[in-house]
Structures are given as C-alpha cells and as structure tokens.
Amino acid sequence: MTNNTSGGNAGKEIVVPDRFTLEKFAGHPFYQEVNRRLVALTNLHPGQRVVDLGAGTGAVTRLLVEKVSSRPEAEVIAVEPSATALEVARRNLENFGDAVVRFVQGGAEKLSQLVKKPVDAIFFCNAIHLVHEKQDVLQQIKSTLREDGTFSFNTSFYLGAEPPEAEQFYRRWMMRALRVLKTEYGMSPDRTRAEARMRLTADDYRCLLEDNGFRICKQEVMTVEMPLGGFEDISEYSLWIEGVLPGVPLEAGRDSLIEGARQAFRELGLKTSPRNWLLVVASRA
Ligand SMILES: C[S@@+](CC[C@H](N)C(=O)[O-])C[C@H]1O[C@@H](n2cnc3c(N)ncnc32)[C@H](O)[C@@H]1O
Secondary structure, three states: OEEEEEOOOOOOOOOOOHHHOOHHHHOOHHHHHHHHHHHHHHOOOOOOEEEEEOOOOOHHHHHHHHHHOOOOOOEEEEEEOOHHHHHHHHHHHOOOOOOEEEEEEOOHHHHHHHOOOOEEEEEEEOOHHHOOOHHHHHHHHHHHEEEEEEEEEEEOOOOOOOOHHHHHHHHHHHHHHHHHHHHHHOOOOOHHHOOOOOOOOHHHHHHHHHHOOEEEEEEEEEEEEEEHHHHHHHOOOHHHHHHHOOOOOHHHHHHHHHHHHHHHHHHHOOOEEEEEEEEEEEEEO
C-alpha cells in the first residue's frame, strides 16, 4: 500500500535527471549485500514505524518493508529530496509488502517537520556524506526518533573507503576519464565549481554521533569486490558525475567515466576492485 506526501519546500530539492538515477547501480548484488547487512545489524521487528532517509529509488525502502510488514501498524516513510528518485521509488514499491509506505519529498535538514510522530528507527543509507550540516541533521534525526529508537547509516564515501590495494585503480580510472573527456569532448572539469565536501574518517563519525547525543551500538567495515559493471553504473549517477567531474555536462561525464573505468580495468588486468563500506548502528544516548 503506498501514498504520497509532498514536503513542499522542506529541504533543498535535488535534481536528478531521469536517465541519471542510482537505479541501475542499486541493483548490484554487492550493493544489496551492504544494505542488507546494515538492516540485519539493526534488529527491526514487524509492526515498527521506520524512516528511510535519502531513500533514492527505494532499494533500502524495499528491505525495510520486508522486515516490518506483516502487522497492520507497520509503516515505512521514504524521505527523499529528489522528485525524480522519489517517483521511481514509488513505482518500485507499488504493491510490495503489507506495510504502508509513505513517500515524502524533502531533505534531512527538515526531517522533524516532515515526520511529526516519533519513529522506531531511521536509516540513512549511502547519503550521509552528501550532507553539509551533519550536526543539524543529527539533531533532526534525534528529535524524530522515539527515546529508545535506532539510527543506522552506511557510507562508502569516508576516509578509508578506498583500500590501499585499490588506490592504483582509482588513480588510473580518473586519469583515463580525464583524458577521454579532453580528447573526445575538449573539456576539463571546472574545479572552481567543486563542492567542498570533506570526507570524514570512521572515528570522525563516531565522535560526531557521540557529541550529538548518540551511543554507537554496532560499527563494522565491510569490504566488497566491485566488478567493472559497478563502476560503469555508478558513472551513470548524476551526483557521482557532478562530484568527480564538476561543471561537466552529464552525458560527457558519464561516457568519459565509463570509458575510463574500462581502460583502467583492462590495463591493470582487473576482474574486480575492492571498496570499503562503513556500517554504523547507534541509539539515543
Ligand atoms: C547514493 S543515493 C542513496 C539512495 C538510497 N538510500 C540507497 O542506499 O540506495 C543518495 C541519496 O541521498 C539523497 N540526498 C542528498 N542530500 C540529501 C539530504 N540533505 N537529505 C536527504 N537526502 C539527501 C539523494 O537525493 C539521493 O537520493
């Protein structure tokens, strides 16, 4: 059962063009595995009310519905600033599971206005690194959680996500992508348009949570072996393209990144390249 709510102006709207969503990447088994693991670490129960913050195209929302469905009071609230992603999520979740799924457009910065009744758990998967004002968002999360509720997040954009044995691949990938961009499109990224987004370490996240009234219950690093297809598909995601090739039109950025990944895999004789995901479950202290 699904229904829609618009959060109006709540939070900054993120524009993700139709052909540049995360949907293809989110279908990879390794991606489902890191999200499933976080859900498993959280101990959800049927009948709970949970928020999927930064729900994107609904890959995690689906896992949450699976866990809490089967009791009539269950509810999953997918909160997402991008109208395009939210629409894909709504389509993907149509007629899935027994829980009520509510779709709310808006950002984490306005969470307590978007979700008024306290919830049992909040998930923020593969998105916390995109938030600038992390302290404000943690306060929003805290005030939206029931007293003994849990906050779970994962990210593969933290300092430590790229294991030392993968550094050569990442360097080669970017070098090759920049070369394709230059030779095929006569373009270079506009570094003046790069968003200053500082990557935190696992310890930084721990301190941030503790300073904002959370207690870490579980923390893990999961290493996944990403095949070429994973790098090709992340290269179709607008937020990734804009992050690594600022100011470059999406089509040119996508094609250069895909071709760069293919060249790097071929030249280094790779079948996969490892990447670390940080998984954290916290509760209100
Ligand atoms: C990489 S996607 C992850 C989607 C989904 N959680 C998953 O794990 O598949 C990141 C999502 O975070 C959303 N996002 C970006 N900034 C946000 C913010 N300030 N508040 C909430 N969501 C945000 C993006 O629009 C995007 O859908």
